[in-house]
Amino acid sequence: MIADLTRAERQWAMMILGALGIVGLAMAVAGRNDLLGIHGWIVLAAGLGGFIAFMRGKDAPEPSDDRLNEYYDAPTRLGIILTLLWGVVGMGAGLWVASLLAWPELTFDAAWASFGRLRPVHTSGVIFGFGGNALIATSFHVLQRTTRARLPDQISPWFVLLGYNLFCVIAASGYLMGLTQSKEYAEPEWYADIWLVVVWVVYFAIYMRTLARRKEPHIYVANWYYMAFILVVAILHIVNNLAVPVSFGSAKSYSLFSGVQDAMTQWWYGHNAVAFFLTAGFLGMMYYYLPKRAGRPIFSYRMSIISFWGITFMYMWAGSHHLHYTALPHWVQTLGMAFSVVLLVPSWASAGNALLTLNGAWHKVRDDAVLRFMALAAIFYGITTFEGSFMAIRAVNSLSHYTDWTIGHVHAGALGWVAMITFGSLYSIVPSMWKRPSLYSAKLVEVHFWLALSGTVVYVFAMWNSGVIQGLMWRTYTESGTLSYSFIDSLVAMHPYYIARAFGGLLFLLGALVALYNVVMTIRMPAPATEDAALDIPVQPALQAGE
Amino acid sequence: MFGLHYKIERSAIGLVTFIVLVASIGGLIEIAPLFTIDETVEQAPDMRVYTPLEVAGRNIYIREGCYACHSQMIRTLRDEVERYGPYSLAVESSYDHPQLWGSKRTGPDLARLGNKYSDAWHTVHLFNPRDVVPESKMPAYRWLLRDPLRTDDLGNHLSALRAVGVPYTDEQVANAALDAYGQANPETAAADGVAERYGSATNIRMFDGVSTRLTDMDALVAYLQVLGNLTDAAHQPNQPEAE
Ligand code: HEM
Ligand code: HEM
Numbered sequence: 033m034i035a036d037l038t039r040a041e042r043q044w045a046m047m048i049l050g051a052l053g054i055v056g057l058a059m060a061v062a063g064r065n066d067l068l069g070i071h072g073w074i075v076l077a078a079g080l081g082g083f084i085a086f087m088r089g090k091d092a093p094e095p096s097d098d099r100l101n102e103y104y105d106a107p108t109r110l111g112i113i114l115t116l117l118w119g120v121v122g123m124g125a126g127l128w129v130a131s132l133l134a135w136p137e138l139t140f141d142a143a144w145a146s147f148g149r150l151r152p153v154h155t156s157g158v159i160f161g162f163g164g165n166a167l168i169a170t171s172f173h174v175l176q177r178t179t180r181a182r183l184p185d186q187i188s189p190w191f192v193l194l195g196y197n198l199f200c201v202i203a204a205s206g207y208l209m210g211l212t213q214s215k216e217y218a219e220p221e222w223y224a225d226i227w228l229v230v231v232w233v234v235y236f237a238i239y240m241r242t243l244a245r246r247k248e249p250h251i252y253v254a255n256w257y258y259m260a261f262i263l264v265v266a267i268l269h270i271v272n273n274l275a276v277p278v279s280f281g282s283a284k285s286y287s288l289f290s291g292v293q294d295a296m297t298q299w300w301y302g303h304n305a306v307a308f309f310l311t312a313g314f315l316g317m318m319y320y321y322l323p324k325r326a327g328r329p330i331f332s333y334r335m336s337i338i339s340f341w342g343i344t345f346m347y348m349w350a351g352s353h354h355l356h357y358t359a360l361p362h363w364v365q366t367l368g369m370a371f372s373v374v375l376l377v378p379s380w381a382s383a384g385n386a387l388l389t390l391n392g393a394w395h396k397v398r399d400d401a402v403l404r405f406m407a408l409a410a411i412f413y414g415i416t417t418f419e420g421s422f423m424a425i426r427a428v429n430s431l432s433h434y435t436d437w438t439i440g441h442v443h444a445g446a447l448g449w450v451a452m453i454t455f456g457s458l459y460s461i462v463p464s465m466w467k468r469p470s471l472y473s474a475k476l477v478e479v480h481f482w483l484a485l486s487g488t489v490v491y492v493f494a495m496w497n498s499g500v501i502q503g504l505m506w507r508t509y510t511e512s513g514t515l516s517y518s519f520i521d522s523l524v525a526m527h528p529y530y531i532a533r534a535f536g537g538l539l540f541l542l543g544a545l546v547a548l549y550n551v552v553m554t555i556r557m558p559a560p561a562t563e564d565a566a567l568d569i570p571v572q573p574a575l576q577a578g579e
Numbered sequence: 580m581f582g583l584h585y586k587i588e589r590s591a592i593g594l595v596t597f598i599v600l601v602a603s604i605g606g607l608i609e610i611a612p613l614f615t616i617d618e619t620v621e622q623a624p625d626m627r628v629y630t631p632l633e634v635a636g637r638n639i640y641i642r643e644g645c646y647a648c649h650s651q652m653i654r655t656l657r658d659e660v661e662r663y664g665p666y667s668l669a670v671e672s673s674y675d676h677p678q679l680w681g682s683k684r685t686g687p688d689l690a691r692l693g694n695k696y697s698d699a700w701h702t703v704h705l706f707n708p709r710d711v712v713p714e715s716k717m718p719a720y721r722w723l724l725r726d727p728l729r730t731d732d733l734g735n736h737l738s739a740l741r742a743v744g745v746p747y748t749d750e751q752v753a754n755a756a757l758d759a760y761g762q763a764n765p766e767t768a769a770a771d772g773v774a775e776r777y778g779s780a781t782n783i784r785m786f787d788g789v790s791t792r793l794t795d796m797d798a799l800v801a802y803l804q805v806l807g808n809l810t811d812a813a814h815q816p817n818q819p820e821a822e
Contacts, residue, residue, distance in 0.1 A: 066732075098678050132716075132718070133685065133716055135715045136708075137719075138620075139718045141719070141721055146643065146644075146718040147644065147647065147648070147718050148643045148644020148645055148646075148647050148648070148718070151642065151647045152647075170761065207644075210643065212641060212642065212644065213677065214641040214644075214646055214677060214679060215642075216682065225778070228704050243591040249588070250589055252590050253590050253593060255597075263598050263599055263602070267599070276742045276743050277739065278735045282732065282735065284736070285739070286676040286677075286736075286739045287676045287677035287743065288676070288743050289677065289743075290672065290673055290674060290743070290745075291620065291669055291670075292619060292672070292678075293610070293614055294675070294676070294677045294678045295678050295680050296609065296610055298677065300605075300606050300609065300610060334581055341601060342599050344598055344602050345601045345604070346605070347605075348603070348606050349605035349608075349609065350605075351609070357654035357655045357656055357822070358655075358667070359668055360669075361616070364609050364613070367608075367609060433654075434682070434683060434684040435683075438683065439683070507656075507658040509658075514661075515658060515662060519686075519687045523685075523686075523714060523716060
């Protein structure tokens with residue numbers, strides 16, 4: 033990595049790492065009586081470790097100018113590996129929290145191992161660790177191919193990738209120590225949030241600088257989605273995390289908002305974390321890798337326009353469907369419900385666009401498990417959004433809210449859509465990224481596919497069942513007009529489903545391990561003598577939309 | 580329309596501007612009015628603030644992630660009102676930075692938990708839930724009784740809360756650490772100060788059953804016992820019926 037950088041870039045890197053180390057030291061000193069200090073040491077170690085690595089590597093010969101004739105893929109390669117590692121960690125934590133709900137004694141009397149602290153490790157680990165790294169890695173790859181331009185420099189992509197992972201490490205280690213803002217999907221404390229803003233600004237700048245140098249007049253659809261992901265996540269993140277720290281030596285902060293305003297802000301954020309992190313970014317992936325793998329242009333360019341602007345506009349109204357029948361004013365609930373229902377149109381426009389693109393390539397879907405991952409992802413995307421629009425209807429939500437039905441919906445989206453499109457996309461670029469003729473084993477991809485599919489189905493059906501049972505038990509009355517079941521009755525009824533869910537999760541996790549193994553073995557295969565991958569250079573025409 | 584788009588997608592700045600504009604509308608229309616329309620939050624003149632010990636307890640509730648399994652928002656549905664009590668009003672969480680309404684009920688709702696069980700029940704239950712509820716899935720929080728409560732920075736906590744809008748007085752901020760001690764040690768001089776500064780209805784008890792030192796358990800139980808009791812507003816007869 034250091035050898036890729038020019039001399040000037042190495043100096044920049046050392047200044048940045050030095051500054052990071054100083055910030056870490058300042059945090060460690062200011063927070064010496066607080067958990068903030070521990071994070072200070074972690075930041076200091078990251079800065080210092082990087083600095084030492086550069087001291088040792090700074091005299092390596094400079095890269096030749098030939099590099100400018102190629103895409104810059106080294107950050108994507110590391111990003112792919114980090115995606116898979118976080119996937120295993122995050123899903124491992126998921127399996128653990130799932131087991132805790134079946135067998136609560138698995139906490140072993142250790143605070144860090146209790147459900148409430150491990151659960152955010154799972155959610156952040158999979159969403160930010162696994163999903164976020166996948167988005168960053170693939171966005172760099174797609175951006176260069178669709179603009180036929182190389183990334184603007186060799187340092188900012190590393191800053192974004194490594195800086196983002198530092199954020200993830202601070203987040204996850206913080207939860208284990210009990211540091212959390214408690215806002216779902218926005219748990220990291222104020223200093224981590226500020227750091228993420230810095231990383232994000234650089235990320236956005238990479239996008240704009242590369243686009244400015246593009247050799248294609250049009251910006252390809254996939255990039256619209258990646259840009260919406262970057263921009264809107266920035267807005268959401270900044271607004272929802274506004275807070276006042278207890279002091280500069282304290283990790284703890286208090287949200288600027290309270291009560292009903294905070295609830296609405298949080299779910300405006302929360303729902304759009306789903307929309308712009310778990311949906312828009314991954315749609316970007318789908319719009320590039322699926323047609324590419326199928327060898328067919330996107331079915332309809334117009335449908336992709338309608339879908340894109342529909343999603344960008346309407347999702348932002350839908351957050352209040354998380355707050356039906358609460359103290360949120362009725363008019364906001366109604367607006368949220370209405371927009372959530374109409375949201376089905378742009379959502380299905382994208383899912384349909386993907387599936388219609390596959391028309392004429394179904395034999396490839398049958399034979400190629402990589403493409404099948406992506407096709408299945410599009411199907412699950414359709415299922416999840418249909419379910420979501422349905423659950424957003426007030427009367428339906430009165431049953432589903434607070435129950436495992438929500439968890440079933442989440443994982444239909446998370447396992448079936450987010451993880452499947454990620455695995456499919458990664459498999460499709462791993463060989464070319466490492467200049468290998470193919471993956472180590474196509475068989476293992478097939479094995480992974482069936483593990484992932486069966487794991488998802490077991491998980492989702494278990495939660496649909498338990499959620500509906502739970503919701504019904506809570507509202508069932510006896511003939512004399514009293515509630516039939518105590519709360520604990522409903523909890524007891526969940527037990528078998530919690531075991532089934534843990535089993536489904538185990539299958540899914542095994543699949544992720546198979547993927548990691550397959551990718552590692554691909555990387556370890558001997559490189560072929562001839563560089564036939566040299567076709568993948570900035571002058572090759574990029575993928576074009578149909579019509 | 581598609582012709583216009585043909586132009587937009589050739590300009591990175593144009594695309595960025597449109598995305599930001601189009602995405603901002605929904606949030607602006609739904610969130611901004613919540614800060615300005617008066618009916619959004621009811622009036623409750625009797626609303627009181629959390630004591631320092633309750634603030635510390637609330638932070639433990641957050642630290643341990645209790646909100647991941649327990650909601651604090653009773654919906655306007657008949658079965659919920661019968662199971663948990665009057666439905667939650669906006670004003671009841673108006674000092675909650677952030678709110679802890681929650682989104683999942685692996686365990687029951689806690690919005691009206693205060694005074695439903697004894698302190699001793701809570702202490703046993705938190706120490707090992709299965710000692711009192713054999714089927715419970717809740718983790719055993721044994722360390723709460725072991726760990727001493729940190730109180731030296733509670734003044735800073737109250738000033739930060741004041742900065743975001745909770746009406747703490749200078750006196751309350753200055754005496755935060757002392758008041759935390761006093762609330763869990765009745766019959767000390769410090770306890771009198773708590774009643775004076777936070778009202779005579781404040782719970783002043785040995786929450787964990789041991790007087791010698793403050794533990795995380797003291798704080799958490801103090802917080803649980805005040806849930807739903809900051810104001811009487813939800814119990815007033817003028818509220819509309821649940822659905
Ligand atoms: C090995 C696979 C997985 C297992 C066993 C698993 C298990 C779990 C469990 C037990 C919960 C807590 C549910 C509760 O509180 O009742 C949960 C929540 C969650 N998981 Fe997973 N999970 C897995 C994979 C994933 C993946 C891949 C993603 C995202 C890409 C994901 C996203 C989430 C989210 C967003 C929540 C929070 C849901 C909510 O608060 O409503 N999970 N998961
Ligand atoms: C048209 C699209 C969608 C709509 C209208 C929608 C609607 C909903 C609704 C009504 C809930 C339940 C809220 C509650 O009762 O608390 C929900 C929860 C959730 N949905 Fe969706 N959904 C959609 C698509 C998706 C997709 C594609 C994903 C991807 C993973 C997803 C992930 C989630 C998550 C993580 C939650 C749980 C939030 C929480 O309580 O922590 N949704 N959604």
